[in-house]
Amino acid sequence: MSTRTYAILGTGALGGFYGAKLQKAGLDVHFLLRSDYEHVRKHGLVIESVDGNFSLPQINAYQDVKDIPQCDVVVVALKTTQNQSLPKMLTSVVKDNGVVLVLQNGLGLEPEVAQIVGSTRVMGGLCFLCSNKLQAGHIRHVAYGHIILGDYTSNYYPAGITPRMQQVANDFKSAGIGIELTEDLFKARWQKLVWNIPYNGLSVILNATTAELMANVYSRKLVEQLMHEVLAGAKSCNCSIVDSFVETMLNYTDKMKPYRTSMKIDYDERRPMEVEAIFGNPLRMAQAAGTHLPQISCLYHQLKFLDAKLNEGV
Numbered sequence: 001m002s003t004r005t006y007a008i009l010g011t012g013a014l015g016g017f018y019g020a021k022l023q024k025a026g027l028d029v030h031f032l033l034r035s036d037y038e039h040v041r042k043h044g045l046v047i048e049s050v051d052g053n054f055s056l057p058q059i060n061a062y063q064d065v066k067d068i069p070q071c072d073v074v075v076v077a078l079k080t081t082q083n084q085s086l087p088k089m090l091t092s093v094v095k096d097n098g099v100v101l102v103l104q105n106g107l108g109l110e111p112e113v114a115q116i117v118g119s120t121r122v123m124g125g126l127c128f129l130c131s132n133k134l135q136a137g138h139i140r141h142v143a144y145g146h147i148i149l150g151d152y153t154s155n156y157y158p159a160g161i162t163p164r165m166q167q168v169a170n171d172f173k174s175a176g177i178g179i180e181l182t183e184d185l186f187k188a189r190w191q192k193l194v195w196n197i198p199y200n201g202l203s204v205i206l207n208a209t210t211a212e213l214m215a216n217v218y219s220r221k222l223v224e225q226l227m228h229e230v231l232a233g234a235k236s237c238n239c240s241i242v243d244s245f246v247e248t249m250l251n252y253t254d255k256m257k258p259y260r261t262s263m264k265i266d267y268d269e270r271r272p273m274e275v276e277a278i279f280g281n282p283l284r285m286a287q288a289a290g291t292h293l294p295q296i297s298c299l300y301h302q303l304k305f306l307d308a309k310l311n312e313g314v
């Protein structure tokens with residue numbers, strides 16, 4: 001049994017799900033909560049999952065990160081819109097020889113964390129997960145769940161497969177979570193954006209599920225064009241993704257059950273959307289490399305408009 005200790009910063013749809021699986025497998029897990037703290041401290045977590053339901057009546061729940069003991073692996077599972085809290089959170093919770101594992105969607109998140117804890121203490125993971133928090137402490141996992149895990153070095157230079165990646169992967173595997181290791185986290189993040197940029201963005205702008213976007217010839221075309229533009233953005237940053245990856249992502253989505261993306265759920269629930277991490281950062285990286293991505297830029301500006309209206313409470 002692994003003796004590594006885990007802190008989960010953000011016990012929501014993703015952090016609650018993976019953290020609960022790790023605890024169920026016998027690992028020592030510490031959960032940071034905000035609005036759900038009182039409920040979860042008293043009643044624990046309930047996980048409804050396509051892989052089997054379970055509950056954890058008691059978990060190590062914390063309201064203040066300073067009360068969490070220093071951990072070997074600190075999982076960042078907040079929405080990226082809350083990342084301004086990370087400088088305060090991370091410094092006290094990660095052991096000197098520990099690592100921060102960023103499981104959020106988007107690009108350019110590890111460099112931000114590296115600014116706080118140093119570039120030798122950061123890893124990233126791309127989560128292929130469909131999970132929602134239904135209410136305090138109650139999470140519904142509806143599909144998938146595997147993670148592509150990569151180590152981070154300054155400027156996303158490919159890190160290879162490191163021993164600590166294998167250790168974390170073994171813990172996750174022991175909890176029944178599928179793990180693939182990548183030598184190139186930067187590429188894995190761009191590849192995930194091939195899905196997140198078109199579907200997250202268009203689901204909000206066109207008020208549609210993934211199935212609706214795929215069924216209509218015009219929106220399907222837009223999805224495909226946006227996917228190719230993500231490939232162009234990646235290429236401008238010296239990251240080569242084969243053209244056939246677009247077809248792979250289209251087929252992947254054709255096979256999915258109709259899905260309301262996380263950005264659409266945030267918009268419908270009037271919560272801030274992860275526009276900067278998923279759109280702004282890749283656009284700025286491509287721009288810095290001299291490449292303009294007009295369709296992604298158009299989506300970005302539309303989403304910023306809607307996000308600002310949410311902020312104003314309109």
Ligand SMILES: NC(=O)c1ccc[n+]([C@@H]2O[C@H](COP(=O)([O-])OP(=O)(O)OC[C@H]3O[C@@H](n4cnc5c(N)ncnc54)[C@H](OP(=O)(O)O)[C@@H]3O)[C@@H](O)[C@H]2O)c1
Nearest residue numbers: 010011012013014033034035077078082104105129130131
């Ligand atoms: N859900 C998925 O299936 C999925 C799949 C792939 C990737 N992702 C990515 O994973 C990340 C997390 O998404 P999610 O769906 O898990 O979001 P979520 O359900 O909103 O969970 C985030 C949790 O963080 C908590 N939180 C926020 N600020 C906090 C603070 N200062 N202190 C303590 N807790 C705090 C929130 O608590 P409150 O209730 O108080 O707001 C919430 O419970 C995002 O980047 C998302 O894109 C999610």
Ligand SMILES: CC(C)(CO)[C@@H](O)C(=O)[O-]
Nearest residue numbers: 127128129130144195262
């Ligand atoms: C792409 C996805 C719907 C399933 O892999 C999920 O990972 C997400 O919302 O990013």
